[in-house]
Each structure stands twice: as structure tokens, then as C-alpha cells.
Amino acid sequence: MNLARPEEIFYEYLRRIGxxxxxxxxxxxxxxALHLGAGALTLARYIQGTRPGSVQYAVELERELLDFVLRQLPLPEGTQLQTVIGDARESLTRIDPALRFDVVILDIFSGPDAPxxxxxxxxxxxxxxxxxPAGLLIxxxxxxxxLTLVRSQIGAMRQAMADVAAVAEAGMFEGRYPGNxxxxxTQTPWPLEWTAELTARGPHPARVLAGVDLDPLAR
Known part of the structure; x- marks a missing residue:
């Protein structure tokens, strides 16, 4: 992590989220922005670095982890970040109910034993x-x-959102090895121009599946 340049993200999947x-x-x-699963707060730093003045909330189950990150990796000056310790679902009810988020990032799932x-x-x-109204769930x-969990989550998200797309290294969609x-x-049909934009931005080789192209992965 480059604290001096938070817009530079090392991990591939975090760059795609960015x-x-x-x-x-x-x-x-x-x-x-709402971060469900704070981790090292990499994306909170990215948002502050690229969109100064953003209002952010971070929910983390492990207080010790969050305290360590904030102590060892201070946030950029001016970051407006509220932290909440607790379960991601329960914590939604503890955040100002009038507040609406432009982006919600859920980064908790790792393997088939997801909560x-x-x-x-x-x-x-x-x-x-x-x-x-135009908010995005990531x-x-x-x-x-x-890709058992991926398949189940595409199906679950399709029941809740107007449209769903998947972004990854191209080979991940073959389901032959572990990864992200x-x-x-989205709350409206997936913008086709986003597919081209995300594919071009990488990391390469990048692939974006949406609409009928995503159907084979859904269940």
C-alpha cells in the first residue's frame, strides 16, 4: 500500500472495485460510500484520494483489526470516515436511516462458507x-x-437489484482455479459503456459479463 499515493492500488480485485x-x-x-468489511481501508483511502470531501462509513466485525489499521496506517488528512464495529447486516440499522449511499462495497466473502x-x-x-437513486452495490x-459462491450470489443479487454484472480476470470465469x-x-439496466470502460481499464486481461452473457454463471 502506497500511503503517499492512495489512488495506486496493488491488489487486482481492489483495483477493479476502484x-x-x-x-x-x-x-x-x-x-x-459504505464499506462493509473494512480490511486495511484501502478503498476508503482511494475514494478520499480521488474524490476529496467524500463522506464514508466503514463497518468491521473485528475491533482489534480496525484499531491496528488506523494506528499503523493513518488515513489521509481530511478523510471523513465514521467507523462502526459489528455485523454488516445488523450495523445497517445503526447508521442514520436518512443517509443514502452512492456506493456500497461488501468485501467479506472468501470461499463457500460465507455467512x-x-x-x-x-x-x-x-x-x-x-x-x-443511482447508487451502486459492489x-x-x-x-x-x-465458483459455487459466485453463482449463488449472482442469483441472489439478481433478485434484489435491477441488473448485475461480473468483473474479473478473464480466466476466472472458467472456474478452474480460486480467485476473486x-x-x-445497479438499479437500472447495466450501462453498456461501462463494459467497454472496465475492460479497457484492466488489470488485463479483463472481462466483464452482463445480461445474457452472465446467465451461464447464474443459478
């Missing part, structure tokens, strides 16, 4: 209620060969 965030509003315009109360359409519907899914696929849920 590119999705880039599409949510004109460049440099502040957004409201059932989060890996379901009911939770995604609750998240959609917290989105602004879900990182770490999965094993066969990023799912994006």
Missing part, C-alpha cells in the same frame, strides 16, 4: 434500500474452483 467506484459519479465529485445471513437476497434488498466474492470475481448491482 474502477467501478470511478464510474459512479463525474471525476473528483464527492460521494457517500448465510449476508449471502442472500434479503440482505441485498436491505442494502438497496440504503442506496441513492460485492467482492472470493471463491474456489467451480467482483459483482456489481
Amino acid at each position: 474502477h467501478l467506484v470511478d464510474l459512479t459519479a463525474p471525476g473528483g465529485q464527492p460521494v457517500t 448465510e445471513h449476508l449471502a442472500c437476497s434479503g440482505f441485498y434488498r436491505e442494502v438497496r434500500e440504503r442506496l441513492s 460485492v467482492n466474492v472470493g471463491d474456489e474452483p467451480g 470475481i467482483v459483482l456489481a448491482g
Whole structure:
């Protein structure tokens, strides 16, 4: 992580999420963002670095992890970040109910043993209620060969969102090895220009599946 240049992201899947965030509003315009699963707060730094003045919330189950990150990796000056310790679903009710988010990023799933109360359409519907009219739901899914969790989450998100797309390294969609696929849920039909933009931005080789192209992965 480059603290001096937070817009530079090392991990491939986080870079893809960053590119999705880039599409949510004109460049440099502040957004409201909710991070469900704080990790090292890489994306919170990215949003502050590329969209100064953004209002952000981060929910993390492990207080010790969040305290360590904030102590060892200070946030950029001026970052407006509120932290919430607790379960991602329960914590939605503890955040100002009048607040709507331009982007919600869920980065909790790693393998087929994802928490059932989060890996379901009911939770995604609750998240959609917290989105602004053009708000975007981004879900990182770490999965094993066969992509069982990816398939189930595409189906669950399709029940809650108007449209869903998947973004990843091209070979990931073959389901032969473990890795990350990023799912994006929109409240309107998936913009075709986003497919071209995300493919061009990489990391390469990049592939974006939406609409009927995504159907073979859904279940």
C-alpha cells in the first residue's frame, strides 16, 4: 500500500472495485460510500484520494483489526470516515436511516462458507434500500474452483437489484482455479459503456459479463 499515493492500488480485485467506484459519479465529485468489511481501508483511502470531501462509513466485525489499521496506517488528512464495529447486516440499522449511499462495497466473502445471513437476497434488498437513486452495490466474492459462491450470489443479487454484472480476470470465469470475481448491482439496466470502460481499464486481461452473457454463471 502506497500511503503517499492512495489512488495506486496493488491488489487486482481492489483495483477493479476502484474502477467501478470511478464510474459512479463525474471525476473528483464527492460521494457517500459504505464499506462493509473494512480490511486495511484501502478503498476508503482511494475514494478520499480521488474524490476529496467524500463522506464514508466503514463497518468491521473485528475491533482489534480496525484499531491496528488506523494506528499503523493513518488515513489521509481530511478523510471523513465514521467507523462502526459489528455485523454488516445488523450495523445497517445503526447508521442514520436518512443517509443514502452512492456506493456500497461488501468485501467479506472468501470461499463457500460465507455467512448465510449476508449471502442472500434479503440482505441485498436491505442494502438497496440504503442506496441513492443511482447508487451502486459492489460485492467482492472470493471463491474456489467451480465458483459455487459466485453463482449463488449472482442469483441472489439478481433478485434484489435491477441488473448485475461480473468483473474479473478473464480466466476466472472458467472456474478452474480460486480467485476473486467482483459483482456489481445497479438499479437500472447495466450501462453498456461501462463494459467497454472496465475492460479497457484492466488489470488485463479483463472481462466483464452482463445480461445474457452472465446467465451461464447464474443459478
